[in-house]
Amino acid sequence: MEKALHKDVGKPHDENQTLYRILFIIGACHLLNDSLQAVIPAMFPILERSMGLSFTQLGLIAFTLNMISSVMQPLVGTFTDKKPLPYALPIGLTSSMVGMLGLALAPNFWLVLVSVVFIGLGSAVFHPEGSRVVYLAAGNKRGLAQSIFQVGGNSGQALAPVITALILVPLGQIGAAWFTLIAGLAVVFLTYIAKWYRGQIQSIQAKKKKLAAKTHSKAVSKAIKSALIVLIFLVFARSWYAAAISNFYAFYAIDSYDLTIAKSQIYIFIFLAMGAIGTFLGGPLADRFGRRNVILFSLVASSPLSILLPYVGPIFAMILLATIGLFLMSSFSVTVVYAQELVPGKIGTMSGLIVGLAFGMGAIGSVALGYFIDLLGLSTTMIMASLLPLLGFLTFLLPTDKKVQEWYE
Known part of the structure; x- marks a missing residue:
């Protein structure tokens, strides 16, 4: 693998060529x-029983992880737009490795939070820098490239129920220590990527100078800002609903269908696994049918299914979760590419903003949903959350792909 990768190290490539090896x-x-x-939400049922944590405390753990990631991602992206740091990638995953070891050994709620901070910092560095690597290697297939990247992340998240059933249920909290090996493997791979990334810096700087020379009218600048605001609302709707399912639907399934912890994880796995497939399909579909069209379909098609979900039985719930996951997450990579094309001179900032925003909204959603569950009950909260995909109709306010392209011609 190292020999194959080094073929591209130090060589700026044709910007229309897609480097699948790097992707x-x-x-x-x-x-x-x-x-x-994924280990963190997967540990929620374990921590609830072993430490006696409330739903609000579980929400605060998710909040800490996601908020650190969301706040830091745009900052990292903005900084590295100005000064690229290829080796930030392996350094970031080293922070995650330290946090994972701390999570396995933490004796109380507060040390769990400290460990989660380290994991969040690693993620905050990885996502904007990883998205920049993808943009550089994408060539003329940006939707597909971002899908390859994001489906990796969604697949990792989909492992949470498997991690719970196969590792954390039999081993308990200490089972998280095994994931320091996964972090170490990621550090090795990212060191290889950093060497290739370093060779592209000259090309990055040349593109930045070219884009900096492009000026917009006040009307276009206002339209770009308005589009970003709409995109933020769409990410909010998707992230809050995904947080409701991934963090709390296991408890809903246990209460509603009288399931064990291990069996309840099947529902989450179905949602996340189909979400990973949707993430992969969304990119190439957006390359063919347009970014805005895929974003619109993603949320609007999910809305009637999400509204129906709280009222069905255990078997039909699996079918609905699979379909919702497929539809809803098809826009995940597409929103990143759409934002990058809105502001192509700030790839790291836009990647950090949209992906970081997804984490941040998920963080706030986790705390808010946990609070509402404690206050109103599980069923009522899940019914309220089911209305969120209806915000997808705001997509009609976004400029078309053709209009965005015209702004930079």
Whole structure:
């Protein structure tokens, strides 16, 4: 693998050429990174029983992880837009490795939070820098490239129920220590990626100068800002609903269908696994049918299914979760590419903003949903959350792909 990768090291490539080798390696690293993050919500039922944590405390753990990631990602992206740091990638995963070891050994709630901070910092560095690597290697297939990258992350998240059933249920909290090996493997791969990334810096700087010379009218600048605000609302709707399912639906399934912890994880796995497939399909579909069209379909098609979900039985719930996951997450990579094309001179900032925002909204959603569950009950909260995909109709306010392209011609 190292020999194959070094063929591209130090060589600026044709910007229309898609480097699948780089894309698959960074996608694999995304899987490893997000599988580390998946350990945290997967541990919720374990921590609830072993430490006697409330739903609000569980929400605060998710909040800490996601908020650190969301706040830091745009900052990292903005800084590295100005000064690229290729070796930030392996350094970030080293922070996650330290946090994972701390999580396995933490004796109380507060040390769990400290460990989660280290994991969040690693993720905050990885996502904007990983997205920049993808942009550089994408060529003329940006949707497909971002899908390859993001499906790695979604696949890592989908491992959470498997991690719970096969590792954390039999081993308990100490089972998280095994994931320091996964973090170490990611550090090795990212060191390879960093060497290739370093060779592209000259090309990055040349593109930045070219884009800096492009000026917009006040009307276009206002339209770009308005589009970003709409995109933020769409990410909010998707992230809060995904947080409701991935963090709390296991408890809903246990209460509603009288399931064990292990069996309840099947529902989460179905949602996340189909979400990973949707993430992969969304990119190439957006390359063919347009970014805005895929974003619109993603949320609007999910809305009637999400509204129906709280009222069905256990078997039909699996079918609905699979379909919702497929539809809802098809826009995940597409929103990143759409934002990058809105502001192509700030790839790291836009990647950090959209992906970081998804984490941040998920963080706030986790705390809010946990609070509402404690206050109103599980069923009522899940019914309220089911209305969120209806915000997808705001997509009609976004400029078309053709209009965005015209702004930079």
